[in-house]
Amino acid sequence: MVHTGKHFLQIPGPTNVPDRVLRAMDMPTIDHRGPEFAQLGLDVLEGCKAVFRTKNPVVIYPSSGTGAWEAAIVNTLSPGDKVLMAETGHFATLWKGLAEKFKLEVDFLPGDWRRGAQPAEIEARLVADREHRIKAVMVVHNETSTGVTSRIHEIRKAIDRAKHPALLLVDTISSLASIEYEHDAWGVDVTVSCSQKGLMLPPGLGFNAVSEKALLAAKANQTSRSYWDWHEILQQNKNGSWPYTPATNLLYGLKEAIDMLMEEGLDNVFARHLKLAAATRAAVRAWNLEILCQDPEEYSPILTAVVMPAGHDADYFREVVLKNYDMSLGAGLSKVKGKVFRIGHLGHFNELMLMGTLSGVEMALDLASVPHRAGGVLAAMEVLKGKDAIPLSARRSAVA
Numbered sequence: 001m002v003h004t005g006k007h008f009l010q011i012p013g014p015t016n017v018p019d020r021v022l023r024a025m026d027m028p029t030i031d032h033r034g035p036e037f038a039q040l041g042l043d044v045l046e047g048c049k050a051v052f053r054t055k056n057p058v059v060i061y062p063s064s065g066t067g068a069w070e071a072a073i074v075n076t077l078s079p080g081d082k083v084l085m086a087e088t089g090h091f092a093t094l095w096k097g098l099a100e101k102f103k104l105e106v107d108f109l110p111g112d113w114r115r116g117a118q119p120a121e122i123e124a125r126l127v128a129d130r131e132h133r134i135k136a137v138m139v140v141h142n143e144t145s146t147g148v149t150s151r152i153h154e155i156r157k158a159i160d161r162a163k164h165p166a167l168l169l170v171d172t173i174s175s176l177a178s179i180e181y182e183h184d185a186w187g188v189d190v191t192v193s194c195s196q197k198g199l200m201l202p203p204g205l206g207f208n209a210v211s212e213k214a215l216l217a218a219k220a221n222q223t224s225r226s227y228w229d230w231h232e233i234l235q236q237n238k239n240g241s242w243p244y245t246p247a248t249n250l251l252y253g254l255k256e257a258i259d260m261l262m263e264e265g266l267d268n269v270f271a272r273h274l275k276l277a278a279a280t281r282a283a284v285r286a287w288n289l290e291i292l293c294q295d296p297e298e299y300s301p302i303l304t305a306v307v308m309p310a311g312h313d314a315d316y317f318r319e320v321v322l323k324n325y326d327m328s329l330g331a332g333l334s335k336v337k338g339k340v341f342r343i344g345h346l347g348h349f350n351e352l353m354l355m356g357t358l359s360g361v362e363m364a365l366d367l368a369s370v371p372h373r374a375g376g377v378l379a380a381m382e383v384l385k386g387k388d389a390i391p392l393s394a395r396r397s398a399v400a
């Protein structure tokens with residue numbers, strides 16, 4: 001089937017890349033040891049601090065998010081170290097698998113993939129760890145496979161209440177620059193992220209924002225590492241360069257994306273995502289379908305995972321959407337494959353794009369004969385018109 005107009009990329013990342021970012025990357029690749037590049041390097045390194053909300057350095061890798069996970073581990077932890085993780089979904093499970101490959105001993109708090117990491121459970125485990133064998137608490141902020149956002153600030157407070165010295169490592173791969181996040185104020189030691197979601201860039205950049213405590217842990221850590229080693233990268237970053245060839249053109253894009261985020265204002269970016277998410281959930285409820293996330297406090301502002309009625313295959317439904325309306329929705333991953341589909345509502349995205357997205361879903365529910373009520377799009381419109389929009393202040397947790 002020939003499709004006209006723009007493809008709707010409504011997976012929860014990679015996200016739509018703004019024309020401004022595409023144009024910024026459409027440049028000749030320059031000498032990465034020359035003065036023009038050095039200025040670009042310094043600019044993006046500084047700009048990243050504002051996005052992660054940190055005064056400390058942010059390390060940028062030419063990598064996907066998985067590389068940035070690995071970097072966080074090999075810099076701060078050694079084989080045999082015990083770590084505490086929470087089974088929030090597919091990505092937390094993958095991170096655990098990676099940790100085990102590096103011979104970390106993982107205490108994996110079980111979860112049903114419908115809730116976030118529980119601060120009270122983390123606190124209990126840390127209090128019980130009187131010998132301080134747990135070296136790090138590792139949590140996924142926004143579990144992209146389920147549409148559940150864990151309360152990182154609450155987890156920080158739980159670690160503090162337990163008076164435990166463990167590092168806090170947080171995956172913000174699908175939350176950075178779209179869900180409220182404070183690297184410094186929430187006392188996070190390593191924030192892991194990447195380019196292809198809230199930052200509105202193509203895949204290819206990985207990030208580690210690092211605290212002073214994490215830098216000290218890295219200094220003391222004898223584990224072999226080379227490509228991912230923060231130390232040498234941070235040394236060279238002082239002059240706007242890297243120990244190896246950086247992803248020059250993605251960095252042009254990063255500079256433009258940071259400019260766009262700052263022009264909108266990060267708090268407005270977060271509020272926009274909250275509103276679009278509230279409208280999406282209103283549509284799902286009006287369709288009489290179930291949202292996978294069970295705790296309203298943990299609803300993800302960047303994606304909504306929708307449970308398919310029993311006897312209906314979510315992947316078949318996604319095929320109907322793609323074939324008829326040229327829209328890609330997120331698949332259910334591993335344990336929830338075929339059982340849920342995911343609507344991404346993040347990044348370079350607005351009300352009318354959401355209306356197109358929800359219209360495509362509603363029409364396809366009919367075409368695929370999925371039992372539902374009509375009226376989801378209308379319910380979403382009511383939210384977008386402002387009546388039921390959730391103000392950011394209602395969700396903003398006190399930073400102090």
Ligand code: PLP
Nearest residue numbers: 064065066091142144173174194
């Ligand atoms: N963590 C989360 C929460 C993710 O959503 C993803 C990818 O979607 C990853 C980790 C892995 O990132 P990447 O595919 O860029 O390696």
